[in-house]
Amino acid sequence: MTQTIALQINNPFSNQLKKGYPLISKDAVDARHLPKEEGALLRLTDVHNRFIGTGYFGLQNKGIGWVLTTDANENIDKAYFIKKFKKAIQNREAFFNDPHTTAFRIFNGEGDGIGGLTIDFYDSYYMVSWYSAGIYSFKETVYEALAETVNYKAIYEKKRFDTKGQYMEQDDFVMGTPGEFPIIVTENSMNYAVNLNDGAMTGIFLDQREVRLAIRERFAEGKNMLNTFSYTGAFSVAAALGGAVKTTSVDVAKRSLAKTIEQFSVNSIDYESQDIKVMDVFNYFKYAQRHNLKFDLVVLDPPSFARTKERTFSTAKDYPKLLVDTIAITEKNGIIVASTNNASFGMKKFKSFIDQAFKETKTRYKIVEEYNLPKDFRASREYPEFNYLKVVFIEKLN
Template sequence: MYKQIQLQIKPKYVNKYRGGYPLILKEAIQNINELKEEGTIVNLVDGKNTFIAKGYYGKQNKGYGWILSRSEKEQIGQKFFEKKLEEAIELREPFYRNTETTAFRVFNGEGDGVGGITIEFFDGYYLINWYSKGIYEFRDDIINALQSVVDFKGIYQKKRFDTKGQYIDEDDFVMGERGHFPIIVKENGANFAVYLNESAMVGVFLDQRDVRKTIRDKYSQGKSVINTFSYTGAFSVFAALGGAVKTTSVDLANRSRSKTVEQFSINEIDYEAQDIIVEDVFNYFKYAVRKNLKFDMVILDPPSFARSKKYVFSAEKDYKNLMKEAIAITEDNGIIIASTNASSFGMSKFKGFIETAFKESNSRYTLLEEFTLPEDFRTIKEFPEGNYLKVVFIRKNK
């Protein structure tokens, strides 16, 4: 049994929680001093001690925990998590049947009813991501629940929390058979090499699946493409598979080169015919302008926050200026794919950054299409910030 306490919610937040909002905000709690141990079950009540919802205490960058149930009598344990997992897996049934895509998200935190945890499927292997010490206190019940509702080759985990908010490096294997890495998974027929046993990131961000497919199927044929903040080159691979004449991948991390070479190679693409550049993207933009380099397609997918020796980048403050840099190296009638995973602003504000950047660059543009999270990254309308991904395809007009 987990320890339980009562949390009184300040009056101005009561209706928010009655309306289905799932994140327990620090500023909403009246008796915050009673929160001691992460993983404690919390019963939210109003000023008259009337029950509102049941959740758990777990600090992460977003708040102080998550709502789990609207039922006062709900018991939080293995059976509860089994029910949530079964509902989530049933919704992903079409993904399990798709032989062309063998990597997807099985459980998407608050979108599937339990904030602070995600679970992904990689060709028979499951990866659990824990985002707070609080949710990690439920690990035995959650792992046992997963074990009881799915067949698996192996289960791995990533603890994405510590006192500094950094990844804790340790053996990520949980149970089953250990993988022989890389595991080669498919995405819309293309191959990706993934490592469930290396650092916090596995080698591909699954939330960009629909964007990559669109790049390959509609926009790449005969184009010169630059992929900035390229990580392991996933966008570059799909551009090359779509008939791009050449791709240029730019990322500051030293590992990006070998990882990108690997992704090209497993898709039988000659990586020596592509440019893979390890350099600060901000410096590369300036170099490209000096050399008058221009591209038919510019892919701009920076992290929401990044720091290099010379620059600190915040998407909310700096995306407009980064967009201007991209505009400067895009051919007339070329395509810019502007993307951000910053959850602190919505699509309309993001489009505002784009509009301002083009205006200040004395350029005109046409919005072609836009994307948010794919179907397996389930979200709920009561928590719009959970739908964090914003991607816009833009044509730079003559």
């Protein structure tokens, strides 16, 4: 039986929670009253002892837990999770019925009512990601509920949370018949090789689906494309299938070479006709300028934070400089796809980075298209910072 403790929420945080904000802030409570172990249920009340909701205690980013229900009579049990999963799947019926796409998110944390838990679908293989020890304490109940809700070949999990000072990012087989990886999933009729048991990432970022489609359908034909921080080359695949005359994929990770070759190969693209470079992107910018290389289409999707032997990079601090370097190697009327998944700032701030870089280089520009999270990555209107993805297609005018 999960322990339930009463926890008083200070003003003005109680009003915030009453309006539907799901994250319980560290500043909202007296830390002395927190339970010793993550996973305890919290009966949340305001300073007048009026019920706000039931949440769980789990340390994640700036919060100490998430609100699970505002119904004082609702139990957090298997039936609760089944109800949440069924509703989430119902909301994604169009994805399940799309024969051209077999990889998408079926449960998106607080966007579907349970902060700290996401579930992705890869052609009947499911990947459950846990973002705190608190929500992970419910794993047995969650897996029982999921197994009763979906038809699965296998379920895998990734644990992405701190434990005793160590960052925990593991992946494990949970149940079903273990897959033979990589498995090939489709996305708008493009193929991608996916591994669910090979480290922190699977080989494709599902939240960029609409961006890849836009590149293939409207921006790639006849273009010379540069894909920076390319990971497994998914954007390069989309560009090549969209008619790009050549793609160049650049990433500092050594394994990116084999992974990018794999993604080209499963789409019957001759990878030897493409350029794949294992090197620091910032060094590549210098290389490109020295050799007078210019590109018609540049994808700029760096990690929020990265450290190499040569430098430390943060999108919140360094994105304008990254854009300055990109502008220098982009052709007139070329397109820069500027992207970030940093949740610490919004689209308005991101556009200010773009404006800053173009003004610094005395370059005119036009925003052509912009994207946030796709529909399967449901986000709560009451928690706008969870809609973390910001992508802007920018035309360089001179």
